[in-house]
Amino acid sequence: MSGKGAPELSVRNCGDLRVAVIAAQWHEKVMDGLVDGALRALRELGIDEPTLLRVPGSFELPVVAKVLAGRGYDAIVALGVVIRGGTPHFEYVCQGVTQGLTQVSIDTGVPIGFGVLTCDTEEQALDRAGIEGSREDKGHEAVTAAVATAATLRSVSEP
Ligand code: DLZ
Numbered sequence: 001m002s003g004k005g006a007p008e009l010s011v012r013n014c015g016d017l018r019v020a021v022i023a024a025q026w027h028e029k030v031m032d033g034l035v036d037g038a039l040r041a042l043r044e045l046g047i048d049e050p051t052l053l054r055v056p057g058s059f060e061l062p063v064v065a066k067v068l069a070g071r072g073y074d075a076i077v078a079l080g081v082v083i084r085g086g087t088p089h090f091e092y093v094c095q096g097v098t099q100g101l102t103q104v105s106i107d108t109g110v111p112i113g114f115g116v117l118t119c120d121t122e123e124q125a126l127d128r129a130g131i132e133g134s135r136e137d138k139g140h141e142a143v144t145a146a147v148a149t150a151a152t153l154r155s156v157s158e159p
Pocket residue numbers: 024025026056057058059060080081082083084085089093
């Protein structure tokens with residue numbers, strides 16, 4: 001089998017990528033952790049001036065991602081937290097945001113890091129928020145995935 005391995009992720013090959021972070025506003029404490037983790041990951045990669053936009057809720061992430069994807073960004077990172085309540089609303093928001101972001105990414109060819117937590121409880125979300133005591137840091141992970149994919153795409157489009 002032939003083919004290139006994934007390009008190394010470093011300031012050298014990522015620092016000039018244009019990246020936008022879009023963050024919903026529900027569940028402030030978890031969102032603060034996700035945004036901090038995402039911005040930290042971008043700094044580690046030398047991407048010091050990302051665009052950061054806020055939207056009201058996770059349902060609004062796809063439309064903003066679509067507009068930004070048409071404006072020359074190399075990668076987009078979508079951050080949100082949806083926590084199950086007592087009505088079917090949870091399913092509709094989760095489905096809308098997941099399908100919406102998938103569609104935007106495939107239709108536009110711009111990688112989107114999926115940093116949307118869909119949790120049964122706030123405790124589960126806090127455990128993934130990259131704050132003190134969390135076991136996971138999903139904002140950081142979403143940036144790494146989106147930037148790695150953008151670097152891969154760039155490596156195949158250049159001779
Ligand atoms: C309405 C709503 C509810 C009930 N829960 C959440 C949530 O847990 N996380 C989230 O990001 N947004 C929630 N929203 C707001 C919707 O995403 C959306 O902003 C509104 O339905 C208005 O379009």
